[in-house]
Amino acid sequence: MSLGSWTTRLVLVCVLLIGGVVVWAYNMPKSKPAVAGAIEAGPADLAKAAASGLPYVAKIGSDSCIPCRQMNPIMDSLARAFEGKVGFYKVDVYRYQDVAAKYGVRVIPTLVLFAPGGSVLYNHEGYLSEDALTELMRSQGMID
Numbered sequence: 001m002s003l004g005s006w007t008t009r010l011v012l013v014c015v016l017l018i019g020g021v022v023v024w025a026y027n028m029p030k031s032k033p034a035v036a037g038a039i040e041a042g043p044a045d046l047a048k049a050a051a052s053g054l055p056y057v058a059k060i061g062s063d064s065c066i067p068c069r070q071m072n073p074i075m076d077s078l079a080r081a082f083e084g085k086v087g088f089y090k091v092d093v094y095r096y097q098d099v100a101a102k103y104g105v106r107v108i109p110t111l112v113l114f115a116p117g118g119s120v121l122y123n124h125e126g127y128l129s130e131d132a133l134t135e136l137m138r139s140q141g142m143i144d
Contacts, residue, residue, distance in 0.1 A: 037076025050118030056087030061109035
């Protein structure tokens with residue numbers, strides 16, 4: 001066999017393999033976009049939350065704080081569970097020191113529970129489990 005025919009066959013096989021991979025990738029099931037979790041927030045976001053007509057929870061903390069990081073998936077989970085009923089926000093204490101001062105933050109994480117309109121219902125210093133935060137929200141009339 002001549003060198004030209006081997007080259008032609010090799011090119012043909014490569015083209016068929018690449019085409020097959022492209023068709024396979026195109027026909028792969030598309031994943032659904034994930035439902036958003038808690039929103040990284042600053043003062044403007046909290047002002048919008050107050051005007052939204054919904055109760056909301058702000059976790060004031062930092063990514064350098066272990067209990068704060070442990071609360072992130074809890075906040076995200078509750079944001080998905082109560083989407084459209086309660087807002088969930090994460091505020092970086094070092095970036096938004098004015099927010100921390102406004103709500104008297106002494107320990108992080110601090111959770112501030114707000115009524116619709118923005119009045120403070122409750123402040124909690126420290127970590128809370130998902131069940132404990134859900135119960136606290138219930139006790140403050142934020143959820144049924």
